[in-house]
Every structure is written in structure tokens, then in C-alpha cells.
Amino acid sequence: MTQRLLNRYPSIADLRRQAHKRIPHFAWEYLDSGTGADACMRRNREALEAVQMVPRFMRGAIEPDVETRLFGVDYAVPFGVSPVGLTGLMWPRAERILARAAGKQRFPYALSTAATESPEVIGPLANGMGWFQLYPPRSPEIRRDLLQRARDSGFTTMLVTVDVPIASRRERQVRAGVVVPPKITPLMLYRCAIRPAWSLGTLIAGGRPRFRGLEKYLDGSDMRDMLDFIGKELGGSLDWEYLQAVRDEWDGPLVLKGVLSTEEAERAVSMGYEGIMVSNHGGRQFDGAPAAISVLPTIAAAVGDRAKILFDSGVRGGLDIVRALALGADFVLLGRAFMYGVSALGGRGGDHVAQILLADLQNNMIQLGCKTIPELRECEIVT
Numbered sequence: 466m467t468q469r470l471l472n473r474y475p476s477i478a479d480l481r482r483q484a485h486k487r488i489p490h491f492a493w494e495y496l497d498s499g500t501g502a503d504a505c506m507r508r509n510r511e512a513l514e515a516v517q518m519v520p521r522f523m524r525g526a527i528e529p530d531v532e533t534r535l536f537g538v539d540y541a542v543p544f545g546v547s548p549v550g551l552t553g554l555m556w557p558r559a560e561r562i563l564a565r566a567a568g569k570q571r572f573p574y575a576l577s578t579a580a581t582e583s584p585e586v587i588g589p590l591a592n593g594m595g596w597f598q599l600y601p602p603r604s605p606e607i608r609r610d611l612l613q614r615a616r617d618s619g620f621t622t623m624l625v626t627v628d629v630p631i632a633s634r635r636e637r638q639v640r641a642g643v644v645v646p647p648k649i650t651p652l653m654l655y656r657c658a659i660r661p662a663w664s665l666g667t668l669i670a671g672g673r674p675r676f677r678g679l680e681k682y683l684d685g686s687d688m689r690d691m692l693d694f695i696g697k698e699l700g701g702s703l704d705w706e707y708l709q710a711v712r713d714e715w716d717g718p719l720v721l722k723g724v725l726s727t728e729e730a731e732r733a734v735s736m737g738y739e740g741i742m743v744s745n746h747g748g749r750q751f752d753g754a755p756a757a758i759s760v761l762p763t764i765a766a767a768v769g770d771r772a773k774i775l776f777d778s779g780v781r782g783g784l785d786i787v788r789a790l791a792l793g794a795d796f797v798l799l800g801r802a803f804m805y806g807v808s809a810l811g812g813r814g815g816d817h818v819a820q821i822l823l824a825d826l827q828n829n830m831i832q833l834g835c836k837t838i839p840e841l842r843e844c845e846i847v848t
């Protein structure tokens with residue numbers, strides 16, 4: 466079965482095409498878009514593709530060793546799933562599918578604060594592979610409660626997302642009808658009707674996606690109230706004092722997600738953050754931001770001896786993972802790639818994306834003559 470799927474969908478690009486055919490237009494635009502003119506999103510890809518590496522041959526038989534220890538946990542691979550909010554909009558029960566794949570194959574799955582399932586449901590399914598992503602709530606009580614719930618549900622690592630000081634305007638999504646307050650139009654219903662697998666799956670999963678992890682902080686689950694709550698409570702209040710409070714309240718590994726500035730990376734590390742995640746949110750927040758891969762080497766050189774460097778934004782295959790590892794990342798995450806897989810293949814999507822990435826990672830390591838991940842850092846890079 467795995468081989469048949471690999472023959473049919475050998476790359477993330479194949480899954481992307483299939484996902485486009487399977488989900489309604491508004492869900493597709495929510496998943497696939499960047500912000501503004503999508504320039505930052507494009508830049509992520511162009512800058513990754515511009516990283517060329519000189520292959521080395523005559524090194525005998527090579528069996529790459531890709532197991533990676535991070536924050537005291539052994540992972541089978543140096544990659545995992547970035548947090549994605551409103552997940553069930555792209556495919557019903559997507560969080561469960563990805564958490565199960567992660568738990569089985571031993572790679573991390575990061576659950577978003579804005580996911581459509583609660584930490585209590587997903588933590589146990591991830592089987593020790595769960596990370597939790599915090600959109601920083603303004604209220605300290607809600608913050609402490611979310612941290613406690615994540616801990617109690619078995620999430621080992623906390624990612625604090627810093628790159629959403631305001632909801633991005635995301636014009637493509639607005640054009641597709643993903644607006645606040647939500648509005649269901651005849652065109653949207655038609656777009657659901659012509660995607661029957663998605664529509665049926667959504668009905669069986671209980672209808673329209675809900676932010677289940679946040680419902681306890683509101684009376685009821687009314688979508689307008691919820692979006693209002695998210696807008697007012699989860700954004701725009703972050704400062705260094707706040708980050709210190711999270712450090713004091715979370716006693717496990719803590720990662721700052723969305724860092725593009727060396728100075729901010731330095732300061733977070735000096736406060737005791739164990740991980741810096743170099744990311745521009747996949748080009749979804751600020752269209753003028755640099756490609757994440759372009760700033761990775763400087764940040765890794767500045768703090769890589771004191772903190773783990775995580776990376777995402779634009780990664781679409783094993784070769785991109787190799788590129789990021791060679792440029793200083795210790796671990797690489799992917800948002801859209803996993804969601805393309807689940808939208809394209811449903812329950813088999815998470816496993817299949819991981820298979821593609823692993824096969825591609827190993828293949829490219831052999832091309833480069835590298836047996837281990839540290840050896841990738843010694844590769845000759847041409848830019």
C-alpha cells in the first residue's frame with residue numbers, strides 16, 4: 466500500500482494538487498495562501514531552492530542515520546508538524562490523523578491553541594510526541610490554565626508564537642469568503658456540494674469546525690463570540706515581561722516561535738528559552754519579511770551553542786530539510802505539507818507525508834555523501 470501511494474503521489478507537490486481537488490475553495494485558500502501579494506511565501510521557496518550543495522562521492526556504502534534527540538526525547542526523524550489553527554476546516558479530524566501518525570512514527574506533532582480539537586483529546590493520541598503551541602492569552606488565568614491543560618494532557622514542549630501582533634489581512638482568504646464575522650453564502654454551499662468527501666466527512670465529524678480547546682473560556686460555542694474572544698484575548702499583548710511569566714510557569718522545554726531577529730533570539734535564550742524557531746509563519750503574517758532560510762545561518766551562529774534551533778517556512782521536501790539542517794537548524798517543521806497530505810488522502814495523509822520526507826531526506830543525504838546529520842553542516846554550500 467505504501468509503495469502504491471508513493472508511486473501515485475511521490476512528492477508534496479502531488480499531494481498539493483490532489484488536496485486542491487478535494488477541499489472547497491474557501492478551505493483551500495485558507496490553507497494555501499500567504500498574505501499581501503504572497504511575496505514572502507514565494508521568497509521562502511526561492512531562497513530555499515537557491516541553496517545549492519556540492520555532492521561528495523567515493524565514500525562507500527552509506528546508510529543515513531536520521532534519528533534525532535531533542536529536549537531529551539528521541540525522535541525517529543529530524544522533522545515534525547508545525548501548529549496549524551482551524552485544522553478541521555481543511556479536513557475533518559485532521560488533528561487526530563496527524564497526532565496518531567506522529568505517535569506511531571515518532572515525530573513531533575504541535576497542536577495549535579486555535580486547533581479544532583482540545584488538548585485533552587489530542588495529547589493521549591500523540592503518545593508522547595505532542596508539543597503545544599501557545600497563542601499568548603492576555604489573561605494570566607487563561608494562560609496558566611492552558612499551560613496546565615497541556616501539561617496534564619501529555620504535551621512535552623511548549624512553543625510560544627510571537628509573530629502575530631495583529632491578525633494579518635490575508636487578502637486571498639477575504640476574497641474566498643473567509644471573513645469575520647463568518648458568513649455562509651449560496652456560493653459557499655455550492656462549493657461544499659462539489660466536494661462531497663469533505664462535506665460528508667465534516668457532517669460526520671459534527672458539522673462546522675469549532676475551536677474546541679478554547680470553548681471552556683466562553684459560554685457556549687457561538688462562532689461569532691469565539692472569533693471575538695480570539696481577536697481580543699489571544700493577540701497583540703506580548704512583551705518581554707510576558708515571555709518571562711511563561712518561562713516561570715512552564716517547567717519543560719520552551720521554544721520561541723516566529724523569530725527572525727538575532728537580537729530577539731539572544732534575549733530569549735538569555736531568559737532561559739531552550740529553543741528558537743526561525744520562522745515567518747509560512748509567509749502568512751508580514752509580506753515584507755525576509756525568507757526564513759535567509760536569516761537562519763546568522764541566528765544559528767549567534768545562539769546555536771546555547772539553544773536548539775528549529776526552522777520552518779517553505780519546506781516542501783527532504784531536500785529542503787537537508788538545506789535547513791546544513792545551514793544550522795537542529796530540527797525542521799512543516800505546516801502546509803502535512804495539511805496537503807491529510808486533505809489529499811484523509812486518514813493516510815500524515816503517514817504518507819512522513820514517508821515522502823524520510824525517503825527524500827535519506828536519498829539526498831546519500832547524494833551528499835553524509836551519513837549523519839552533523840555531517841550535513843560540513844557540506845560545501847554554493848549560493
Ligand SMILES: Cc1cc2nc3c(=O)[nH]c(=O)nc-3n(C[C@H](O)[C@H](O)[C@H](O)COP(=O)(O)O)c2cc1C
Binds near residue numbers: 495801
Ligand atoms: C493554515 C495554517 C494555519 C496556521 N495556524 C497557525 C497557528 O495556529 N499557530 C501558529 O503558531 N502557526 C500557525 N501557522 C504557521 C505554521 O505553524 C508554520 O509556521 C507555517 O505553516 C510554516 O510554513 P509552511 O506552511 O510553508 O511549512 C499556520 C499555518 C497555516 C498554513
